Amino acid sequence: MSDPIRVALLGCGTVGGEVVRLLGEQSVELAARVGAPVELVGVAVRRPHKHPEVPAELLTADASGLVNRPDVDVVVEVIGGIDPARGLLLDALKAGRGVVTANKALLAEDGVTLAEAADASGADLYYEASVAGAIPLLRPLRESLAGDKINRVAGIVNGTTNFILSAMASSGTGYHEALDEATELGYAEADPSADVDGFDAQAKAAILATLAFHTRVSAADVYCEGISAVTSADIAAAEAVGCTVKLLAICERVPGEPESVSARVYPAMVPLGHPLASVDGAYNAVFVEAEAAGQLMFYGQGAGGAPTASAIMGDLVAVARNRVAGGRGPRESAAAGLPIRPMGATPTRYHISLEVDDRAGVLATIAGLFAQQGVSIATVRQDVTPRDAGARGARLVIVTHLAPDAALAATVAALGELDEVFGVDRVLRVENLGRPVTALGVT
Amino acid sequence: MSDPIRVALLGCGTVGGEVVRLLGEQSVELAARVGAPVELVGVAVRRPHKHPEVPAELLTADASGLVNRPDVDVVVEVIGGIDPARGLLLDALKAGRGVVTANKALLAEDGVTLAEAADASGADLYYEASVAGAIPLLRPLRESLAGDKINRVAGIVNGTTNFILSAMASSGTGYHEALDEATELGYAEADPSADVDGFDAQAKAAILATLAFHTRVSAADVYCEGISAVTSADIAAAEAVGCTVKLLAICERVPGEPESVSARVYPAMVPLGHPLASVDGAYNAVFVEAEAAGQLMFYGQGAGGAPTASAIMGDLVAVARNRVAGGRGPRESAAAGLPIRPMGATPTRYHISLEVDDRAGVLATIAGLFAQQGVSIATVRQDVTPRDAGARGARLVIVTHLAPDAALAATVAALGELDEVFGVDRVLRVENLGRPVTALGVT
Structure with missing residues (x-):
């Protein structure tokens, strides 16, 4: 010895x-x-x-x-x-x-x-x-997958926000009630900002992206939105399209010349059939996609x-x-040095809920606006659920195909300017986990 | 370089x-x-x-x-x-x-x-x-959890059998049809014995138990039952008690003086709420319980x-x-050298389905027999689903508490001898994943 x-x-x-x-x-x-x-x-x-x-x-x-x-x-x-x-x-x-x-x-x-x-x-x-x-995650990324090529790491890395979103989804309560419950049970701190504003997940996304893509990514490189604006209506809207809402940290290798890295944190719609959708309460889980290994998931307690x-x-x-x-372990490599892709140029999909004038020709106008922005629509659906007494028109729910985030944001802004649109109520991104990342020809 | x-x-x-x-x-x-x-x-x-x-x-x-x-x-x-x-x-x-x-x-x-x-x-x-x-599993067990104490490793480590059981559960088809489908799709070999008889999972259980408990466990030490006797009725019975059937490789540290190791493979009922229950198709997943880390799960493609x-x-x-x-990696340690617990002395729970004479006093006789064998009943339920035309009596479904496997097997054998029991139809073990292992005072 x-x-x-x-x-x-x-x-x-x-x-x-x-x-x-x-x-x-x-x-x-x-x-x-x-x-x-x-x-x-x-x-x-x-x-x-x-x-x-x-x-x-x-x-x-x-x-x-x-x-x-x-x-x-x-x-x-x-x-x-x-x-x-x-x-x-x-x-x-x-x-x-x-x-x-x-x-x-x-x-x-x-x-x-x-x-x-x-x-x-x-x-x-x-x-x-x-x-x-406790989830062994960095060692597998750094060592087990060292001979593979990682394309995406996406996961639930903050237990507090997952507890809140799970509570909202299971009981239909609002954000503030769910936050109060989390605080009472000790899952949220007296000042919950680091968790609910996404900063904790943002730091973790930076660490994961650095390891996965052999590229130095700092917290400032990670686009970040928290969950405080998520409403029970958002969760109901997600359910209506077969999804649930999770705060995701997403790190992607985006193809192109050159390849780039996208790292971002926001509440997103995740299809119910995806393994991440059933991760409830204060648990964490991280989904990894690698070229040879395929899809992996790591699940466990994220804090405590x-x-x-x-x-x-x-x-x-x-x-x-x-x-x-007398030696040292494998060190982190930043050899790839890939550029960081700005959020505006990152391919995402939007779920948009609109209140529109309920008359002929409105859908054509709206579809024309999407086309003008170069955004392709995946599904459009008229919402038939009962609406507020004050609702003036019909509710349209539109889910887009992948497009640069800036084009999607511009489309939403332009929709708000249309006379036929009374209000753009809810916008959440829908994540394409398990599908290839595309570059969309964006520079 | x-x-x-x-x-x-x-x-x-x-x-x-x-x-x-x-x-x-x-x-x-x-x-x-x-x-x-x-x-x-x-x-x-x-x-x-x-x-x-x-x-x-x-x-x-x-x-x-x-x-x-x-x-x-x-x-x-x-x-x-x-x-x-x-x-x-x-x-x-x-x-x-x-x-x-x-x-x-x-x-x-x-x-x-x-x-x-x-x-x-x-x-x-x-x-x-x-x-x-592809699932990084051995490295986490050997390295990430090296400062923790692992109590249980249980998982779905054979994709062929999981595909078959998933197909049976989702479509209600029988074992042979599901096996044919697996063969057609290339998930099962022409001679499927290594998979369906559990030998592949048995070898993997030996490797996992060796690493998790720092004790040399060989395939011959692992109790093994395959899935060829699983019927669609078993799967329906599992669903009736909120479970699904999975072929599990289970490695447990059993407390006692001395501590011992149990390693076994069999089709078991897993509660639907457990993360392993929703692992479908040819995917693998392994659930790990450690003293400090708590519950972890690793999920991904198990073959290919x-x-x-x-x-x-x-x-x-x-x-x-x-x-x-100029060095070498951490080596496997067999320092603990724990004894292997025989299957008969391993604590398990049985789900037993009986056809009994439908008259007063029968339940008392049956309960008395369980008591005589020292086996405690958790739930007993009279099955009200329609029965075969040939059914002579009532169907009782009994789920036991943990008891030594040999005592449970003896109870089942003794039940078969009772005049009041027309037949013992189905016996499957129910796994207590996520709950502490107990020794049951068995020597």
């Missing part, structure tokens, strides 16, 4: 506490799997006296001092946020220590700097816990102390093993 | 042909990911003149000569079967060459010998493609040339990277 692998833990909240517990409970198994004992040598927290669960001699308020202790082999970071986490991890990587982190915000904002520091010193940088909690700690422990075992072997 | 990694391919059928294609098409990306060119140096096949798709100078009929060429770094084996694959892979491992194999039969029969040879020479032995085709080749390529990249780095 080799010398112990010495671990410093930064942060000791729900996830950190579970890591401390697992390091203790699994110490015999860990040593067997790593080939060396795995020893916790320090835990940096803001208020050491508030952590009776950790042996007092391990606690310190001096995170920087802990990271720079020369006997530390691996730094596990569960503080979250950009600073001071960035500086601490850069220090650790520069000193050649392995890093295991769950910090999606930092990775999505400045993963490049971290990866470069890791490459420069030959240190390991692992972050399975940053996306989809124990699940996130499980992912961290898997990474810690890998980094510790690499150190025992 | 390092010296090329030189690959020998044994076998060139559907999967091997895809491997040759991917090695060619992805050569630039592979070199970038591995840090060295990956070069195919030979392909051993029985009849070299039958492979116009492979450059003639690479083809040879002398597999042993190819494996023993001193310049070969990695041997990829897709011949299948026990011999001559075993001898060839042992030669390769003894000479320190990395091995990537899809050979589930060999791994399930004699994985121990292969693993020992790999350990002795420090060579890599990877076999992601042996279970669930391209999906299987994708898994092989992922392994090949890992082995090649390890060679470039």
